[in-house]
Amino acid sequence: MNALTGTGVLVRLAVRRDRIVLPAWIAVFVLMAVGSAAATIPLYPSLASRVQAAETINGAQSMVALYGRIYDPASIGALALVKMSGFGAALVAVLAIFTVVRHTRAEEASGRQELLGAATVGRSAPLTAALLLAFGASLVLAVVTGLGLIAAGLPADGSFAFGLALGGIGAAFAAVAALVAQLTASARTAIRTAVAVLGAVYVLRAIGDTAGQTGPQWLTWLSPIGWSQQLRPFAGNRWWVASIMIAFSVVVTAGAYVLAARRDTGAGLIPDRPGRAAAVPGLSGPLALAWRLHRGLLSGWLIGFVLLGLVFGNLASSVGSFFDSPQARDMIIALGGEKGLIDAFVTAELALVATMASVYGIQAVMRMRAEETHLLAEPILATPTSRTRWAGSHLVIAILGSTLLMAVMGTAAGLAHGAQTGDMAQVGRLLGAALAHMPAIWVLIGITVAAFGLLPRLIAAGWVALTGFFLIGELGPLFQLKEWVIDLSPFAHVPRLPGGAFEPMPLALLAGLAALLAIAGLAGFRRRDIS
Known part of the structure; x- marks a missing residue:
């Protein structure tokens, strides 16, 4: 040997x-x-x-x-x-x-x-x-x-x-x-x-x-x-x-x-580094524990999203000189947006950033599975803490964390774009456009929660769904896929903002679907064995 x-x-x-x-x-x-x-x-x-x-x-x-x-x-x-x-x-x-x-x-x-x-x-x-x-x-x-x-x-x-x-x-x-x-x-x-x-x-x-x-x-x-x-x-x-x-x-x-x-x-x-000898008063419930577990990862993501927002906001101000040929303009407008080349560019970039925010949401939910398989969840669930409350705390962090990422990105992009153009109203426009992607992100979080609660061995379903939706969004228009295939992606139903018309019904349906998936996952987790 x-x-x-x-x-x-x-x-x-x-x-x-x-x-x-x-x-x-x-x-x-x-x-x-x-x-x-x-x-x-x-x-x-x-x-x-x-x-x-x-x-x-x-x-x-x-x-x-x-x-x-x-x-x-x-x-x-x-x-x-x-x-x-x-x-x-x-x-x-x-x-x-x-x-x-x-x-x-x-x-x-x-x-x-x-x-x-x-x-x-x-x-x-x-x-x-x-x-x-x-x-x-x-x-x-x-x-x-x-x-x-x-x-x-x-x-x-x-x-x-x-x-x-x-x-x-x-x-x-x-x-x-x-x-x-x-x-x-x-x-x-x-x-x-x-x-x-x-x-x-x-x-x-x-x-x-x-x-x-x-x-x-x-x-x-x-x-x-x-x-x-x-x-x-x-x-x-x-x-x-x-x-x-x-x-x-x-x-x-x-x-x-x-x-x-x-x-x-x-x-x-x-x-x-060794931790405190005794827990701080704020660490008194599952939500506080979930925040403690997720705060380091979320902080790193926040820094990255602020930088992305500043870069994309600056790029939006000069995008008109890049897409100068009619063919290039047709391509970027086809990717999203209806009222101008800059709005279309911002819409396309926000779709990419929303995919990245979905990565954080899936990571946050999968932390529950890691806590379970590493035998860290069982001691907590042996206390009066219910399964729904424990799992719900991680779900809340996933939802609020991904929302915060899109909010800071939209705000940073609006500030950078507004500073370049002298129009600070861009902050509100880009913030709203960024937050419009949240129901689609919640659907991916819901898919991961459903897999965790119903079929924990298939927890990677969240990654599979994200990969499939990303490929549909990126390659669907290029390969001229059928419309029903493109509609499989929740991001295909997000209003094309800024510049397009705001339609609340698709967002409400996506939010409802995400809620149903999350409820199914939490219900399944209440009934299955801890593995």
Whole structure:
């Protein structure tokens, strides 16, 4: 027996556990890239139109900070995938972080890894299995993305370079997550720390990309996100940059193994700060406990949504110069809005942000399942606290938290847009438009609650529904799906605000559906066994 004994068995176990989640998310990323390419190619058929659009993007500092720079204005591939090269790469990094932490630190926190370690499983086998799974998923993502972009009509070399850039980001942050998992003592802390590292390097890339000739452009080279963009797919294909990403992954992975050998199973090299000896007076009920459990996650989401609102508000003021061709105007208006190009752009971006707010809502509800499976709910339910009150407290946090996210995003976007245009009435308009998406978000929360109460083993139904609705909304108009298919998504029934007519009936029906789903879930939870 050696340190890697049992790695193959653990890899098969990890693949079995993620056999649905990983392929689904890889499919989402590939479809987003291919759909973006397929939609953009016919919009800019001439060289002049591509150059104009690329120069407009490069001239908007907020857009460069958010997505990155286009290094070849004549390249349709670079123009089509500018969003995926920045924001999409960050999402790939998040997937890698969650995958590695799920199969390392989370397993230790639950005690399952200690049981495996008592059998013929080497000390380094769990970490190796998690990294092999994450690296393998990154490789599959790279290859399938390249093949999909070729099928969409883009050059083969640039397509595989773009796939390599996404796969390299996945591998780099899988290594970061593996290192962080050795430092922290809980899965939540590991995820928060790794995501904070991702946010820091994203900001470094943004500062470097927006710096002038005399500014700190070198900061881009301190960021793995910057490395993926400096590989420059469809704009020269600098393959040698991939060696930097590979070297970074190897060095950080080696550091993770060194740290793993120096700590006890279940412990982190940086111990958790001890809590109070006695509970504060405010921690006297299930709602206060739920707030205590969710406040850290919600705080991080709030910061991100404020920044998104400021960026989108600034972008809205200059969107008219970007969508200058008739084809581009037709596309963005088709995505939403009726009274102007700016309103249509804001409507499309709010739909994207509402999808992200749904992620928080689903996460908040799934915390109940984590509390149950980690045997933390049972001691609470052994007191006079009822099941409905306990579950309802997490549901309240999910609803109010997601509402708060949309409210701060709409307010920040309105302030930024109003400051640019001199019309502070935009604050109320964009706040109302953002909150109009709440009933659709509540439907996804309701689906997750129903799954938790009725079929807890299928708690991932919330993620499946979100993925399906997102793909319908993003790809439905592009692939001209039938209207009844598009109507399956609750977001298809949200009024197209600002600019469109406000229709309360669809929102009331969505809110009613969400309430029925939540009630069914709570009723099911009252009757089933605690597992």
